[in-house]
Amino acid sequence: MSFLQLKQITHYYFNRSSYTKALDNISISVDEGSFISLLGPSGCGKTTLLSIMAGIIHPTFGSVLINDKPLEKNQREIGYMLQQDYLFPWKNIIDNVLIGPKIVGNKQKEMTEKAKQLLVDMGLETVIKSYPNNLSGGMRQRVALARTLITNPSLLLLDEPFSALDFQTKLKLEDFVSALLKRYNKTSILVTHDIGEAIAMSDQIYLMRANPGEIHQLFEVPIEVRDLSPFEARKHIKYQHLFDRIWEELNSLETKSTIG
Amino acid sequence: MKQNQQSDKQLFDRHVKKIKADKRHTRYMQLLLFLSFFILWELSSQFHWIDPLIFSSPSRIVSLLYENILNGNLWYHMRVTVLETIAGFFIGTIGGIIIAFLLWNSRKLYDVLDPYLVVLNALPKVALGPIIIVALGPGYFSIIMMGAIISIIVTSLVVYSAFREVDKNYITVLQSFGATKWQCFKEAVFPASLPSIISTFKVNVGLSWVGVIVGEFLVAAKGLGYLIVYGFQVFNFTLVLYSLLVIAFIAAIMYQGVNKFEAWLIRKI
Numbered sequence: 001m002s003f004l005q006l007k008q009i010t011h012y013y014f015n016r017s018s019y020t021k022a023l024d025n026i027s028i029s030v031d032e033g034s035f036i037s038l039l040g041p042s043g044c045g046k047t048t049l050l051s052i053m054a055g056i057i058h059p060t061f062g063s064v065l066i067n068d069k070p071l072e073k074n075q076r077e078i079g080y081m082l083q084q085d086y087l088f089p090w091k092n093i094i095d096n097v098l099i100g101p102k103i104v105g106n107k108q109k110e111m112t113e114k115a116k117q118l119l120v121d122m123g124l125e126t127v128i129k130s131y132p133n134n135l136s137g138g139m140r141q142r143v144a145l146a147r148t149l150i151t152n153p154s155l156l157l158l159d160e161p162f163s164a165l166d167f168q169t170k171l172k173l174e175d176f177v178s179a180l181l182k183r184y185n186k187t188s189i190l191v192t193h194d195i196g197e198a199i200a201m202s203d204q205i206y207l208m209r210a211n212p213g214e215i216h217q218l219f220e221v222p223i224e225v226r227d228l229s230p231f232e233a234r235k236h237i238k239y240q241h242l243f244d245r246i247w248e249e250l251n252s253l254e255t256k257s258t259i260g
Numbered sequence: 261m262k263q264n265q266q267s268d269k270q271l272f273d274r275h276v277k278k279i280k281a282d283k284r285h286t287r288y289m290q291l292l293l294f295l296s297f298f299i300l301w302e303l304s305s306q307f308h309w310i311d312p313l314i315f316s317s318p319s320r321i322v323s324l325l326y327e328n329i330l331n332g333n334l335w336y337h338m339r340v341t342v343l344e345t346i347a348g349f350f351i352g353t354i355g356g357i358i359i360a361f362l363l364w365n366s367r368k369l370y371d372v373l374d375p376y377l378v379v380l381n382a383l384p385k386v387a388l389g390p391i392i393i394v395a396l397g398p399g400y401f402s403i404i405m406m407g408a409i410i411s412i413i414v415t416s417l418v419v420y421s422a423f424r425e426v427d428k429n430y431i432t433v434l435q436s437f438g439a440t441k442w443q444c445f446k447e448a449v450f451p452a453s454l455p456s457i458i459s460t461f462k463v464n465v466g467l468s469w470v471g472v473i474v475g476e477f478l479v480a481a482k483g484l485g486y487l488i489v490y491g492f493q494v495f496n497f498t499l500v501l502y503s504l505l506v507i508a509f510i511a512a513i514m515y516q517g518v519n520k521f522e523a524w525l526i527r528k529i
Contacts, residue, residue: 051432054436055436056432056435056436078436080433082429082432082433084429086427086429086430086432086433088430088447088448090452090454099433099434099437099447100437102447103437103438103439103447104438147433151437
């Protein structure tokens with residue numbers, strides 16, 4: 001039985017003069033503990049799909065089930081991480097991490113201890129009382145991850161969380177996040193346009209195409225690559241093979257769309 | 261190496277000294293402008309270069325001020341006007357913020373009210389004075405309403421647009437935890453809009469003075485605005501200018517107070 005199921009999701013965006021079919025009949029099922037990537041050109045609706053899984057957008061048609069129950073009853077199961085950290089600049093680091101429990105109305109005292117522990121785990125113990133403006137991009141994104149993890153979600157939705165970082169920080173953070181998610185046995189869904197990142201981090205890659213957004217093809221990441229850390233995975237020969245296959249597929253999508 | 265460090269420090273000291281000297285110079289210039297204005301005023305009045313009946317003179321104003329401090333008149337009139345202004349300021353500002361919240365809370369409400377807000381904003385509020393006085397009676401309450409109504413609409417429009425401009429992704433973060441609309445407002449929208457809200461404070465201090473003084477022109481039997489009208493009617497321009505100087509002085513203090521409050525709040529958040 002699948003942990004997360006998307007059943008025939010179709011979504012339209014309407015505005016005054018026209019409408020766009022952002023997603024067309026998308027069905028995905030995700031096993032517990034696995035890491036899925038949604039890869040595709042910009043405008044293929046991958047962020048829309050993620051927002052639907054997060055319950056922030058309601059799809060025009062179709063349903064999202066977690067453990068066979070509809071999404072609305074599972075709000076707390078989900079952690080959502082955005083492209084930028086969106087830490088609140090007027091709150092210090094620990095209060096930023098504690099925003100989730102505060103919204104849910106959880107016991108502050110226990111949660112404060114948990115938040116401190118999480119920050120220590122992430123190597124952020126020296127900046128607990130600092131403000132976001134004093135932190136580097138990589139540190140801020142780690143704080144954002146701590147903020148996402150503190151409510152103990154079983155499903156993590158990552159919307160290009162590394163795209164705003166410099167390359168070195170990005171590689172380090174990929175390793176860090178990958179190890180952390182494996183340790184906590186989280187089910188994760190990553191949206192990205194970076195082929196390498198998708199292969200290095202995930203178990204399965206859904207390649208999407210645009211206009212309307214559809215699943216084009218599913219790639220299984222070879223088991224040898226999966227078990228390596230993202231940084232090591234990038235050096236593996238099978239990583240390179242898969243990269244080339246996806247690269248060609250993406251190119252063919254592009255030529256099709258220019259001809260069409 | 262040591263020499264180098266010393267010269268670095270010397271350079272820095274010289275820089276600090278230069279900034280201080282520059283600041284001092286500005287202060288001297290301000291003081292000079294102040295003194296020369298009053299001295300020139302006094303002299304031109306003494307020598308009848310200007311009509312002392314109309315323009316009075318600093319010495320007469322000061323002696324009137326002294327007299328009024330001693331007999332308690334200054335305090336009596338000042339207290340009334342200051343309290344009215346502060347009340348008008350708070351009602352206008354807080355009322356404006358509450359209206360802005362209601363508009364933010366319901367897009368429909370904003371769409372419905374939009375044309376009315378535009379008209380109300382364009383309308384010169386002091387023109388409503390006679391109606392307010394007839395409706396609420398000639399008294400403190402009308403004058404306070406004048407001080408409030410003049411700032412409430414513009415406050416609500418400015419604060420509403422600040423609420424709208426808050427980055428949607430902050431709200432997305434909160435929604436992903438299942439936040440309610442009120443929680444989104446409290447945790448993200450309001451704190452992110454605080455700088456705009458504080459800048460409306462500064463504008464509203466000035467606006468409340470306008471409303472209250474006009475209100476006093478129309479109905480009051482005490483207060484600084486009343487003194488100006490009274491002085492005008494009995495052709496006592498020493499009294500008019502004396503009231504004006506007192507108003508300028510208190511308004512400046514209130515403005516500084518808001519400045520200090522802003523600095524405190526920004527440190528706090």
